[in-house]
Amino acid sequence: MAVDPLIELHDVNKHFGELHVLQDINLTVGRGEVVVVIGPSGSGKSTLCRAINRLEPIESGTIRLDGQLLPDEGKSLARLRAEVGMVFQSFNLFAHKTVLQNVSLGQIKVRGRKREEADRRSRELLDRVGLAEQAPKYPAQLSGGQQQRVAIARALAMDPKAMLFDEPTSALDPEMINEVLEVMRQLAREGMTMVVVTHEMGFARSAANRVVFMADGRIVEDRSPDEFFTDPRSDRAKDFLSKILKH
Numbered sequence: 001m002a003v004d005p006l007i008e009l010h011d012v013n014k015h016f017g018e019l020h021v022l023q024d025i026n027l028t029v030g031r032g033e034v035v036v037v038i039g040p041s042g043s044g045k046s047t048l049c050r051a052i053n054r055l056e057p058i059e060s061g062t063i064r065l066d067g068q069l070l071p072d073e074g075k076s077l078a079r080l081r082a083e084v085g086m087v088f089q090s091f092n093l094f095a096h097k098t099v100l101q102n103v104s105l106g107q108i109k110v111r112g113r114k115r116e117e118a119d120r121r122s123r124e125l126l127d128r129v130g131l132a133e134q135a136p137k138y139p140a141q142l143s144g145g146q147q148q149r150v151a152i153a154r155a156l157a158m159d160p161k162a163m164l165f166d167e168p169t170s171a172l173d174p175e176m177i178n179e180v181l182e183v184m185r186q187l188a189r190e191g192m193t194m195v196v197v198t199h200e201m202g203f204a205r206s207a208a209n210r211v212v213f214m215a216d217g218r219i220v221e222d223r224s225p226d227e228f229f230t231d232p233r234s235d236r237a238k239d240f241l242s243k244i245l246k247h
């Protein structure tokens with residue numbers, strides 16, 4: 001496959017005290033590629049996502065976005081964060097702002113857009129995630145699935161080059177999981193570069209170009225979903241799959 005790298009991690013290491021949470025991580029995500037990251041709890045998946053967005057400093061190695069080394073601090077860091085949209089398990093919407101204001105805020109503050117222009121773009125994106133009607137409401141008036149779709153719209157409003165999703169459906173009631181995954185599938189079809197930490201194996205099978213399996217701070221397997229699910233090589237992956245595919 002011809003790879004046009006958008007996110008490149010090279011020999012990335014990080015500790016939390018004694019814990020070597022990221023161990024020699026090498027990972028390239030091509031433009032338009034969807035990489036699903038799976039692995040047991042505590043294996044370093046969230047830390048990896050946060051490192052890509054510089055929410056977590058690393059000790060050694062390099063992380064590049066679209067060919068540029070990630071800056072350590074300052075203004076360029078805010079710009080970088082805008083270039084990599086992040087969606088977490090908890091939606092982190094501002095409770096005292098409307099849905100529309102939530103989606104417009106970053107555009108105005110970080111992208112320097114005029115409110116009218118930002119609101120126009122917000123409405124477009126809310127329409128895309130099926131929430132045009134909800135614009136004047138407050139987050140508490142929405143279901144969890146709707147709030148998570150607002151969070152996705154808010155990240156997209158910054159025109160990111162890539163999107164990181166860290167267990168975006170883990171806090172949702174089962175009947176709301178699909179409406180969020182469907183928005184993510186649509187994004188994938190439109191060519192968005194995505195790194196997705198999830199336990200939704202159906203999503204991994206249907207939307208991922210690659211599955212990265214992490215255990216104890218290392219990337220243990222990095223393969224196509226088909227290969228990974230039908231023929232996992234490592235004992236760690238076999239063990240993990242047998243546990244999660246059982247229930």
Ligand SMILES: Nc1ncnc2c1ncn2[C@@H]1O[C@H](COP(=O)(O)OP(=O)(O)O)[C@@H](O)[C@H]1O
Pocket residue numbers: 016019021039040041042043044045046047048
């Ligand atoms: N800020 C932190 N300080 C100390 N230890 C942390 C911190 N964040 C995460 N850890 C530890 O690092 C390990 C990996 O965490 P995390 O990246 O959240 O794993 P995952 O997302 O795969 O469950 C865990 O053992 C966790 O307890």
Ligand SMILES: [Mg+2]
Pocket residue numbers: 045046047166167
């Ligand atoms: Mg996590």
